[in-house]
Amino acid sequence: MSTVAQDVGDTACSDEEKRGADLKVAAADSTEVQLQDDPQIDPQLRRLELLKQRYGSTWDSPDDPNDPYNWPSTRKVLTGIIFSMSQLITLMTASIISAALNDISSDLHIGMSSAQMIFSTYFLGIAFGPFVVAAISEMHGRKWIWVVGNTWYILWNAISPVGKSVNVMILSRLMAGFGACAGVTLTGPIMADMYGKRERGKAASIAALLPSLGPALGPILGGIVTQLLEWPWIFHIMSIVTSVITLVGILYIKESYTPALLRRKARGKPVTPREALTKSFWSEFSKRLGLGIWRPVRLLLTRPIIQLIAFVMALSFAIYTLLLGTYATMFMDRYGQTPSISALHYIAIAVAMTFAAQVGGRVMDVVYRRLSDRRNKGQGKPEFRVPYLVSGIVLLPIGLVMYGWAAERRVAWPVVDIGAVIFSLGTVIVPQTLLAYQLDEFVEHGASASAATRVLAYVLGFAFPTFAPKLYSTFGYGWGNSMMALIWVVFCFPLPVVLWLWGEKIRRWGRREEEHRVEGV
Template sequence: MRDPIGSQEISMAQAASQQGGVEAQAIQTTDERTRAEAMERLVKLKEAYGATWDRPDDPDDPYNWPNWRKIWTGVIFSFGQLVTLMSSGMMAAALNDISHDVGLSPSTTQLTSSIYFLGLASGPLFIAAWSEMDGRKNIWIFSNIWYILWNSAAPIGNSKALLVLGRLLSGVGASAGITLTQPTMADMYGKSERGRSIALATFLPYLGPALGPIVGGLATGYMSWHWLFWILSLVDALALILGIFSIKESYTPVLLKRKAAQDPGWLNVEKSPPPAHRMFWSRLATQFGGNLKRPVTLLLKQPAVQLISLVMALNFGTYVLMISTTALMWLNHYHQSETDSSLHYLAFSVGATISAQVGGRAMDWSYKKLRVRYASQGQARPELRVPFMLVGAVLSPVGLLWYGWSAEAKLQWIMPDIGAAIFTGGNFVFSQGMTAYLLDEFGEFGASATAASRIFSYAIGFVFPIFAPQLYNNLGYGWGSTLLALLTLALGLPAPLILWLLGNKLRKLGR
């Protein structure tokens, strides 16, 4: 039987995986340590799937794809996610027009806009399950087609039922970007480049919720609100076409199974596929059902996932609340025009851009430094992401306080915008660190872990905008933002510390 990586190299990799002492780590150069990690990865792949890559630098391995292909894949996935996330806030500037034309009360129209988040909350369960069975590309294509169809149908005929159904189901399709973009980048980049991969994956999508209201505000003055839906569908169709013809499958387990199917010599006897006469649909349903349970199982049994889910939900809910109330603050409190009010969302975009680009590089720098410092503990632990998280846990409440009290005092417009940028940067840095932790811990099941962590986030994203106006109406912008800052600090600061001190124990509890 063919031995792709050789028994001598397997022994070397196994020996490397057992090295944990200070002396062994100290004498290894960076290149030697990197090669040892690569060989260990090949051994683990063979143990898991009965097949592995020919060598550490096998060009078919997504880790070894040229940089241009990795970057292009990240750009296409990110572009598609940007468009679909813009849908979450695009109705904000046109709520009055939609309410009038469709015949809905203002509160019901806001609910119709927010129901998109319920789609984002439910879709990842199915998308993650399918991606870990069939790979990333096919489900990404299907989900984008689904989004385009329902998003285009939503405004047709000013139908109440179709608008609600279209918003809900287009959100299901839109969740593909949220579920797949960062796991796809993790398919191509190792742990030491996690920050770089997340920077690529989040640069465009993080702008989506902020750019949606900007585009909506500018477009509402020149065209019918129906075109807000159709323009985004057209742009996503462009991303879809580019992806169909230029994106390659990147999910290693699926690639190895395809390679094994072409060369039976790659398979161990115990890993051989079932006989062809077995019912295809029965096997497919069984496999999909098992994958579908994985995100729910992770959420129910993994204390670390539960903690991260709770904190990320508050994190995202606060961001959505800010996005949904900013325009009203500039309209009613500062008495600016709709166009001028929408331009203040650029502050959120600035914070998102800085967090994605500077934060991603800072994450890699921090991880590499900590990995050397804690080399005596063997393999790099997910907890090495915690110090990076703490930066976001502090910046986010600082930005909220800056924003709220600047607005309360009606200071010059740049002051609330600076607060919004600081809040957004801290919010997204915290989210980046949490996501990196999940990807480090769950590896090939990163899509399931991401889906599990996002269920609460988008459910809260649906609820928060409903009571957001009452929060600021009752407490004012100063004390309302102070309440949010205290909640963010009360959960956001202890969570990373718990992971740092008890992360290993929490992971063992979930096994």
């Protein structure tokens, strides 16, 4: 099947040709189902045959070194670390100005609510950028859209402090978020390109190695730069570091998306500059891009499993960003600490998130493999990730309440940090498990599924910090956090039960015939 027939259709073909093409697609789909269900065929050979039917080419053998699954462990790990560094910059950029909000508010002559708007607008860019990033990555591969996204981020982030204008800062933070979303959107799918289901927790651990440090390093660096230099240098430093990471990625990273690699192999030659300038090329590109942008929207609107995951991840991330944006200022207001000292408390969050990311990913793999072997004859199911999810669902509100009331009563600051640690463990475990669950279901279109589930998270991540000052000034840290914990308990506690008992059925709702689930795609 050609990618044109698959993704955009041929508007010039006759009705008879269209019916013929539909019959061919249906026949291929039927053959794929038969191959997937035939226990007599070796799984690796079955995968190669399915790939050939799907993309017109396949790997030369199960051990083909060009197959991302067969890349050396060193290449996989280093690729994961580069993308992990990219995510670190994304998260640091989100939190790095939190320790400088008072200075920004003073220099720009604006209130704290407007300063929080500058802080949170970045999340709005990350919310909608993935629709374009996911579409292009599933058309042409992961690497170069990541490079373009990083370059876009570098330029807009550098512009942000120019003129010290509130309007320029809001616009530039929004546009920087559009570029920075590439790393966030593609890291999970890229790790899935290289690692199978039974190693997905390990892949998540590698990808989360550095991003978990972002919440701590961002405010600490921001506080130090604000005191020793000036807050505009925060943006300059982040752009310089991202430039170095992007250059390393250009030199080292190889394309990992199997459909893109096999389509190029089937085509036999790259698209020439002359072909790229033709009207037909851009007509086809625009159609495929439109369908690619629509795909995450369609998944969000028609797949209940995406809606469930999106809602829970959104609420978790929104509460997390609210805490992230107010943590340093809380210690300054309640405990009278300086910006640089208050920023050090983010270390507690970073330690917790690093521990959950590294240890938790491996625990999730162990649970998944044991349940697969004991309950399903070695065949994995996304639902086998649910037992690990329970711990995150429970820990999050416990830590939130503990942190809030300790701050409210001005209890010794280590108690506040312990509450933040417990909360942070939950905020890592929940998305870590749900994203692994999602990648098990959406194999080929993992980037689109990631965009669909993250958009609501980042919209709420934008909205929640803007009303944080009003929330805490009205209800205080104790009752304010208790209200959010209650919302979490009511809406999110039923999720593990729902997924364990009915997850397989819910995953089938809205699933299309052409949504292939070939492992390694």
